[in-house]
Amino acid sequence: MENAIEVSGLTKSFDGHTAVNHLSLKVKKDTIFGLLGHNGAGKSTTIDCILGTQKPDTGEVTILGCDPAANRKQLFEKVGVQFQENAFQKGLKMKEICEITHSLYKHPMNWREQLQAFGLSHREKVKVTELSGGERQKLCILLAMMGQPEVIFLDELTTGLDPLARREVWRTLEKLKETGVTIFLTSHFMDEVENLCDELLVLKNGQTLVSGTVQEVLACTGTKNMDEAFIHLIEGDVQ
Amino acid sequence: MNTFWLLYKAEIKLSFREMSSVIFGLILPAVLMALMGMFAYSNEELNLSFAAIATIGLCATGLMSLPLSLSSYREQKVLKRYKVTPISPMILLFAHVSYCFSLSISSMLMVFAVAKFGYGMNFIGSPLKFIAGYLLVMAAIHSIGLIIASLSPSEKTTGAISSALYFPMFLLSGATIPFEIMPSFLQSIVKIFPLTHGIELLKGIALNQLANLTFSLTVLILTAIVCLIISIKFFKWE
Numbered sequence: 001m002e003n004a005i006e007v008s009g010l011t012k013s014f015d016g017h018t019a020v021n022h023l024s025l026k027v028k029k030d031t032i033f034g035l036l037g038h039n040g041a042g043k044s045t046t047i048d049c050i051l052g053t054q055k056p057d058t059g060e061v062t063i064l065g066c067d068p069a070a071n072r073k074q075l076f077e078k079v080g081v082q083f084q085e086n087a088f089q090k091g092l093k094m095k096e097i098c099e100i101t102h103s104l105y106k107h108p109m110n111w112r113e114q115l116q117a118f119g120l121s122h123r124e125k126v127k128v129t130e131l132s133g134g135e136r137q138k139l140c141i142l143l144a145m146m147g148q149p150e151v152i153f154l155d156e157l158t159t160g161l162d163p164l165a166r167r168e169v170w171r172t173l174e175k176l177k178e179t180g181v182t183i184f185l186t187s188h189f190m191d192e193v194e195n196l197c198d199e200l201l202v203l204k205n206g207q208t209l210v211s212g213t214v215q216e217v218l219a220c221t222g223t224k225n226m227d228e229a230f231i232h233l234i235e236g237d238v239q
Numbered sequence: 240m241n242t243f244w245l246l247y248k249a250e251i252k253l254s255f256r257e258m259s260s261v262i263f264g265l266i267l268p269a270v271l272m273a274l275m276g277m278f279a280y281s282n283e284e285l286n287l288s289f290a291a292i293a294t295i296g297l298c299a300t301g302l303m304s305l306p307l308s309l310s311s312y313r314e315q316k317v318l319k320r321y322k323v324t325p326i327s328p329m330i331l332l333f334a335h336v337s338y339c340f341s342l343s344i345s346s347m348l349m350v351f352a353v354a355k356f357g358y359g360m361n362f363i364g365s366p367l368k369f370i371a372g373y374l375l376v377m378a379a380i381h382s383i384g385l386i387i388a389s390l391s392p393s394e395k396t397t398g399a400i401s402s403a404l405y406f407p408m409f410l411l412s413g414a415t416i417p418f419e420i421m422p423s424f425l426q427s428i429v430k431i432f433p434l435t436h437g438i439e440l441l442k443g444i445a446l447n448q449l450a451n452l453t454f455s456l457t458v459l460i461l462t463a464i465v466c467l468i469i470s471i472k473f474f475k476w477e
Contacts, residue, residue, distance in 0.1 A: 051323050073325050081323040087316035089249065091256045096249050103242040104324045
């Protein structure tokens with residue numbers, strides 16, 4: 001199977017502190033890949049380096065066979081991104097940010113349909129800052145989907161969502177995967193990873209602790225579920 | 240192009256939702272012109288007041304709105320978000336600058352309307368020259384705003400720098416208190432403000448007294464060019 005994302009030997013330091021250390025990973029097309037780690041493990045820096053919003057010190061990155069720093073315009077027609085922060089101009093209404101984002105792409109989706117599917121249609125004229133956490137998160141996913149991308153990056157997508165909203169987001173991601181979208185997500189919810197991800201990688205202080213399928217990680221750590229595996233990995237490494 | 244238009248419209252809507260640019264850039268100069276019109280005893284004085292008050296709008300957008308918005312867009316990672324889309328975040332920057340220019344020019348036209356229809360001002364100089372001069376002053380002041388946006392590390396610092404530049408220029412450059420009534424030592428101090436030269440230029444054009452404007456003209460052109468170069472060199476998207 002072809003790879004949608006390939007990273008090899010990625011290293012990034014800030015002021016002498018190594019945020020990501022020799023990270024390598026491959027994400028197969030049409031799969032969901034999870035990047036795990038505690039807060040500050042280097043997940044967001046990894047995403048930044050993969051997307052080219054930060055320049056890695058060393059290492060190679062390709063997304064859909066392109067160098068993200070060199071082929072920005074063509075690539076981001078096919079790659080959707082949701083960052084941890086909700087980065088919108090203050091005071092913008094949901095409808096306005098949807099229209100603006102819609103105008104960025106050559107083949108955008110019908111956002112009103114998706115808004116309806118998310119149960120957000122009645123909130124169109126509400127300011128983004130006045131939405132609830134769950135509503136805002138769903139909006140961010142919708143915006144990442146806007147260009148009908150082949151690859152989607154989602155940084156901490158369900159943080160701050162109630163269990164019901166999280167299930168809803170999972171269903172959306174599974175549907176996306178069925179239509180042939182590759183998903184790269186970061187998370188610190190282990191049940192999420194267990195349910196969604198085909199493959200995962202656990203990061204600690206910028207180092208790869210383990211990677212593989214959920215079964216492989218469980219077998220390798222001798223644990224029954226990802227919660228245990230994660231704790232085993234993080235604490236085992238300390239001892 | 241469609242994106243630019245949507246962003247431009249959004250910037251206008253946002254400014255009316257937030258109101259501070261509208262108050263400082265549109266309402267305040269119109270009210271001030273209405274007040275100063277009452278004290279003007281001749282058509283010359285009306286022309287001078289108009290030329291000075293017409294610059295308040297461009298200061299509000301150039302020294303306040305432009306640096307504050309750009310700093311906020313950087314701090315809130317709005318610019319970064321556009322970096323992972325097919326368009327350049329530059330389009331958002333252009334949209335905001337275009338909004339600033341639109342508001343400045345509307346403000347000047349409103350002040351003109353108050354002077355003309357409220358007090359029967361008869362414009363003495365050449366309207367075309369006045370517009371050209373106005374655009375130059377607008378470009379120079381917005382370049383200063385861009386430098387603040389480029390060099391300031393955070394939104395809060397930008398707020399402080401902007402206020403520290405805006406209020407002295409607003410009060411002392413002759414936009415509110417006429418330059419002519421200031422004591423001579425103050426006159427020589429406030430000459431360091433580019434806006435003082437901007438107002439001098441516009442007053443000269445308004446009265447059709449074009450001699451002795453070369454120095455002000457040079458200051459403004461240099462300010463515009465130098466500030467623009469510095470801000471482009473130091474601008475950070477994140």
